[in-house]
Amino acid sequence: MIETLFGNLAIFVLSLLVGVEVISKIPSTLHTPMMSGSNAIHGVVIAGAITIASVANSPAGYVLTFIAGVLAAANVFGGYVVTDRMLQMFTRPTSAKPETSKKDVS
């Protein structure tokens, strides 16, 4: 048990450092979408909801599974959709009007 904890702690600390490194390079122009996007990432808690669904064996377990499912799904689906909606509005420079030229991937 304690070995697992140590391994997980190491992952946790290193991820924190990676996060600091990656996030501090993001320009303030994109801070709102970044916050929303990272918000969507913690929607990964939906994996937790799936895990508890598979071990639920009591009424309390089922209710909690349902609650976790609702909340996590709102987080993950809403988070990614709204972030995408924000980011697709950031129009490319110079391209004045017609965006049909070039690929519309941006």
Add this chain to the structure above:
Amino acid sequence: MSTFDFLVGIVYLASATLFVVGLHMMRAPSTARRGNLISAGGMVIAVLTTIVFATVNAGGNWIGWAALIVGVAVGAVYGVVQARTVQMTSIPQLVSIFNAVGGGAAAAVAFAEFVAHTDHTQLDLTVSIPIVLDVLIGSITFAGSLIAAGKLQGIISGKPLTFPGARVLNVLVALIALGAAVLALFGAPNLPLLLVVLVASLIFGVLMVLPIGGADAPVVVSLLNAFTGLAVAMAGFAINSQALIIAGALVGAAGTILTLQMAKAMNRSVGAIILGGFGTADVKTSAGSGSDDLTNVRQLTADDVAIQLAYAQHVLIAPGFGLAAAQAQHEVAELAKLLTDHGVDVKYAIHPVAGRMPGHMNVLLAEANVPYDQMLQLDEANAAFGNCDVALVVGANDVCNPDARKPGNAVSGMPILDVDHAKSVVVIKRSMSPGYAGISNPLFTDPKTGMFFADAKQGLADITTAVKEYVTA
């Protein structure tokens, strides 16, 4: 570790990598959208893997799966509808709500993990500590973020809400939550005890955010975002899932950095914001001292402003909270486009905390089809002000107060837009009233500044109409 476990671990690692790559690509507007999609791809992989792993490992029964599917369907519909229909000015509230549900989900997961173990004699501390911490942090985030969203939305008063004894009550509730949390760690799993942790943490979350002023709410949202990250990581420890740990840590880092940057840009310490909420000083100096004194103020009409703009070569627009509040982003973009077509070089000077959260102004302008290369960040903008003929300040105040360069006042040391370095300044503002810092702004009485008293939306529309006459004539 079986081969199957190993494979699952590898796939989780891959999805975590996609999260990092996705965030990494958010450093430039041109790649940000793809970055978000890559991050979503990581999410899909993590979810699919978890489904396979959970089915093989535990199997579960149909009631559990049904509860999950129905729940997910409800949540997904709610989330997508909100995300699709929200007004861009209301983004901060929505981010706060999505943050709340994330924290709540983390708490629910930990709680369920605890419930599933109540038939055992004693939980290992390596599991029970993260569970209890998760319930604690997750519930505080859930309640706190909902209150913060309410404040941003205006459902709950933006004024700091305090009452006699609030501080004592706050400490008391915190002690109850912590005490029950410690007790829950030892002895056989005790459900009522964890319920006490849950309820006390929820109450604490409410009490913590209620007294925080509306202008500080975005900082709190960001801080609570970091909390949710931590809660999700704790859930990862509890159910031994590296995907949750890594993602949670990433979000924790993101929220922390943003909180610190925001506090710095607002010239406040995070401690002062949170503690300010605990009933200590957070008193705004009332608008008193000569705020209606217009003797040294040069007042302009829409026509005056239009002439100044039309004959300028370089114009920098400094939008502030007033523009966001008036939802005038389309009007300002229309004016800028008109001037650009007329041959004027127009750019936007954007302070990091313009709008209602960091980067919010950029989103609002992007919504009005302003290309992102016209949005200058603080440093670029300040380099450009010296060469700027007209600086047009729309609904901004403290972020361009030159007194920030002097010591000894409420904005001292705050990073500002050097609007006063421009050759002339036009300020669109409803009145002379001070901004959030509660102090007067010498920029408004500067001889080269002209004040155009108007609501941002109407004022900009009037200027646009006036400019049109000069351009076509």
